[in-house]
Amino acid sequence: MAWAIWGVIAVVLLIIELVTVDFTFIMLAGGALVAALISLGTDSLIAQVLGFAIVALVLLLFVRPVIKRHLEPKRDIPSNVYALAGKGGRALTQITESSGRVTIGGEEWSAKTQSGSIPAGENVVINRVEGVTVVVQRVGLAEPATQM
Numbered sequence: 221m222a223w224a225i226w227g228v229i230a231v232v233l234l235i236i237e238l239v240t241v242d243f244t245f246i247m248l249a250g251g252a253l254v255a256a257l258i259s260l261g262t263d264s265l266i267a268q269v270l271g272f273a274i275v276a277l278v279l280l281l282f283v284r285p286v287i288k289r290h291l292e293p294k295r296d297i298p299s300n301v302y303a304l305a306g307k308g309g310r311a312l313t314q315i316t317e318s319s320g321r322v323t324i325g326g327e328e329w330s331a332k333t334q335s336g337s338i339p340a341g342e343n344v345v346i347n348r349v350e351g352v353t354v355v356v357q358r359v360g361l362a363e364p365a366t367q368m
């Protein structure tokens with residue numbers, strides 16, 4: 221009869237998992253199913269609870285992180301033009317707080333500085349992208365790149 225109790229616990233945990241979709245309760249349900257199988261072989265409540273605890277713990281610590289890593293989308297990875305932050309280039313014209321031109325990886329971009337000016341020919345580093353304009357600083361004065 222203990223197998224039926226463990227079975228009900230497993231079903232309840234699966235229903236909760238359907239609502240939360242966090243992959244926690246399904247791991248606990250796996251432990252409850254193992255406990256139900258153990259109860260078919262022995263009446264020892266200690267063995268059943270121990271089986272539940274060990275299997276649930278192993279599933280939570282090792283299986284759940286792998287599942288979550290594969291099913292959740294990657295975050296905070298800059299792409300497109302925002303991946304330019306931190307890359308180097310060369311000033312084609314004088315760059316001021318309002319205008320200028322740089323070359324980055326063989327492409328020409330509109331550029332500006334946060335403060336001051338950079339003469340043509342200087343090496344620059346991109347701090348961030350604002351629309352179609354890159355905000356740059358001289359290589360020696362560059363701050364860590366900021367993500368958008």
